[in-house]
Amino acid sequence: MDRLIEAIERMRNPSVIGLDPTPQLVPSQLIASYADEVAAMVEEPEEIAALQLATAYFAFNRAIIDAVSDIVPAVKPQIAMYEALGPAGVDAYAMTCEYAQECGLYVIGDIKRGDIGSTASAYAHHLTGVPALPGHDSGSDTGHGGAEGPDDPWHEDAITVNPYLGADGVMPFVEAARHSGKDIFVLVHTSNPSSAQLQELELKDGGMVHERVARLVESWGSSTRGSYGYSAVGGVYGATFAAKAPSVRASLPHTMLLVPGYGAQGGTAADVADLFDTDGRGAIVSSSRGIIGAWRHADRYDDSSSADESLSLVADSARLAAVDMRDALRSAVYR
Amino acid sequence: MDRLIEAIERMRNPSVIGLDPTPQLVPSQLIASYADEVAAMVEEPEEIAALQLATAYFAFNRAIIDAVSDIVPAVKPQIAMYEALGPAGVDAYAMTCEYAQECGLYVIGDIKRGDIGSTASAYAHHLTGVPALPGHDSGSDTGHGGAEGPDDPWHEDAITVNPYLGADGVMPFVEAARHSGKDIFVLVHTSNPSSAQLQELELKDGGMVHERVARLVESWGSSTRGSYGYSAVGGVYGATFAAKAPSVRASLPHTMLLVPGYGAQGGTAADVADLFDTDGRGAIVSSSRGIIGAWRHADRYDDSSSADESLSLVADSARLAAVDMRDALRSAVYR
Structure with missing residues (x-):
């Protein structure tokens, strides 16, 4: 986890931008601008929509990455949006992850x-790259294939x-993280309303399911601690459980927390402040719609603007929103 | 779930073949046979291994599908093997799923x-297909894009x-299944050794976590029941918990069970028999390595055989193993 922690400290910004495009979050004129190019490429007309959206998503992400890579340490593309x-x-x-890495960002694949x-x-x-061909000695099984590996x-x-x-089901990921110098974040307590259905079930021996998972996460990471005391096994903990934050931080002394639910889902900088340790480390807060969809609330937005104009509005708005988030977190966390 | 149940009854075979290739489960001469073709296609030499394995996996799957599509109702490709x-x-x-559907098989994407x-x-x-482009009325949001949709x-x-x-986190899948005439299978109690760590935690109110999940699965599917009483929301239940099978069947009267853990993981036809209802319905049993890796135990196997010979051995061995499994399940289930 050292690489992520050092990236956060360089930027003085414990935030990560969720790159979660949808057909509604990407300007329609940008999507439309690829219609002809895509139509000329596909074999079947039915394939146009998928390729047109995929092309627009990458252009959208690239504009946002270019706009924020000097002020945020990390991005978190949500693969569901792309699998759609x-x-x-x-x-x-994969192209988005590659481009973000090339721009120096730490990439959390959600x-x-x-x-x-x-x-x-x-x-x-x-994490470890493509398995080796039979009879070949290279590939991930020998620990090659790190972040920069071909x-x-x-x-x-x-x-x-x-x-x-x-x-x-988790240890293979822990081993892969160790071998490749990468990290994982295990779901502990998610930010959605019905997370309670399973995660907050009360156990016979005391405590709730998510508290038991938290204990497991600490133990799974125990042999992978880095220079700052945090292991390669982080936890996902929703920003929406502010009241419990101090006890969560105390119960997970070696677990870096990835904290979704900021912004659009209701979490504030004050809510998440207690998830950080006394050195201002130990958590990274994620926002997606609040940053990548900020352009929709901009005064400059106009349906008649060109694809290029819309993309530049997306970039400018994302940067402003990312700066706001950074500054809010700085005030709340670096006390 | 009607389509799956009817396919099972047509074949009198409640089994599904897991298409889970690995570099070890695919004959090395088959993988090697694509070396030149792939090397001529890729831009970077580092990309050869992935494309060579992917090409071999598809050829391997196609041979197995051709060999069994008249005797098994369904296949279950495990996407992890491909994401590797x-x-x-x-x-x-995706090509494997498409080919299997073209051959009339019901495809469970694991x-x-x-x-x-x-x-x-x-x-x-x-399940519902690619979202519509902005301003277009087609696509999944209107319920188009079913199994055969372009x-x-x-x-x-x-x-x-x-x-x-x-x-x-589950209801969007239930809604998608309803709209598209497809199904989902929710993990209830998995067949792996450490499933106990979370799934068998005892709850304060009685019962275990997996029993609570089972109850939720029944309720999530309640409005989607088909002609045979089973809903579009099935459950995944490991073959390795034979002793509990009768109570599981009774507690999930409207839930079709997908049962992994047969064969290589230790489950037998007798172990799973009680997961079926008195009409011989209500479960489908999965085997992967026992079928797709059967060629490795065949007398005919010889390291010096050609790629084509190895593929024909894979196909013949898979069919024999699939027939054995079918016959074992028939004797145990259709009593």
């Missing part, structure tokens, strides 16, 4: 994978992981 | 997705879903 378009969208996801051991090992190639098709520095399968 | 190769692997996954509501809605496009890039008839996020 099929394999063409998955290509745009993929929430999890499965039984042998399958989790396959998913863990997100056989790393996903270009992620960290991924999110679902803990429902238990340790044997 | 990056976007090139994801293409092979993707175990799950996230907060708005993100789950994006993942749900796996804007359906994933070609899945059902997908698996992770319940850790609770109802708002």
Whole structure:
């Protein structure tokens, strides 16, 4: 986790921008501008929508990355938004991760994978790169294929992981993180309304399910601690549980927290401040719609503007919103 | 769930073949046979391994599908195996699903997705197809894009879903299943050793976490029941919990069970028999390595055989193993 922590300190900005485009969050004139180019490329007319959206998503993301890469340490593309378009969208996801890494950003792939051991090992190639061909000695099984390696098709520095399968579904990711110098963030307590249905079930032995998961996360990471005391196994903890923040921070002394739910979902800088340790470390706060959709509330917005004008508005608005978020977090966290 | 149940009854075979290739499960001469063709196609030499494996995986899957499509009702590709190769692997996954559907098979995409509501809605496009372009009236939001629709890039008839996020992470999939005439299978109790860590935690109000999830699964599906009483919301239940099978069947009267853990993971036909109802319905049993890796135990196998010979051995061995599994399940289930 050292790389992420140092990137945060360089920027004095513990925030990460969620790159979660949807057909509604991307200016329609930008999407429309690719119509002819895409129509000339596809074999079947039915394939136009997916490729047109995928092309627009990448252009949209690139504009935002260019606008913020000098002030934010990390981005977090949510792969669901890209899978909605099929394999063409998955290509745009990987291209986005690659471009963000090239711009010096730490990339958290929000993929929430999890499965039984042998399958989790396959998913863990997100971190370690493509498996070696039979009879070849290279590839991820020997620990090659790090963030900059040429056989790393996903270009992620960290991924999110679902803990429902238990340790044997998580440890392959921990091992992969260790080998590749990358990180994972395991879901602990999510920011959505019905997270309570499972995560807040009260256990016979005391405490709730998410508290038990928190304890597991601490133990899963115990052999991977870095220079700042934080392990390669972080946790996802919703910004919407402000009241519990001090006890969460205390119960997870070696767990970096990825905190969604800021902004559009209702969390404020004050809500998340207690998730940081006394050195101002230990958490990174995520916002997506509040940053990438900021252009929709800009005075300058006009339906008749060109694709290029809309893209420049997206970029300018995202930067303003990212600065606002950074400054709010700075005041709340670096006390 | 009617389509799956009817396919099972036509074949008198409640089994599904897991298409989960790995570099070890695919004959090395088959992988090697694509070396020159792939090397001529890629831009960077580092991309060869991923594309060579992806090409071999698809050829491997196609041979197995051709060998079994007249005797099994369904296949279940595990997307993790393909994601291990990056976007090139994801293409092979979608091509495999498409080919299987063209051969008349019901395709269960084993993707175990799950996230907060708005993100789950994006993942749900796996079932409903690509979202409409802004200003266009077609696409999934109007309920178009079913299994055969041209804007359906994933070609899945059902997908698996992770319940850790609770109802708002699952209901978008339920709605998508309803609109598209497809199905989902929610993880209830998985077959791996450490599933106990979370799923068997004892609750203060009695019962275990997986039993509470089972109850939720029944309720989530309640408005989607088909002609046989089973809803569009199935459950994943490991074959390794034989002792509990009768009570599981009784507690989930409207939930079709997808049962992994048969064969390589230790489950037998007798173990799973009690997961079926008295009409011999209500469950479909999955095997992967036992079928697609059967060629490795064949007498005919010889390292010096050609790629074509190895592929024909894969196909013949898979068919024999699939017939064995079918016959074992028939004896145990159709009593």
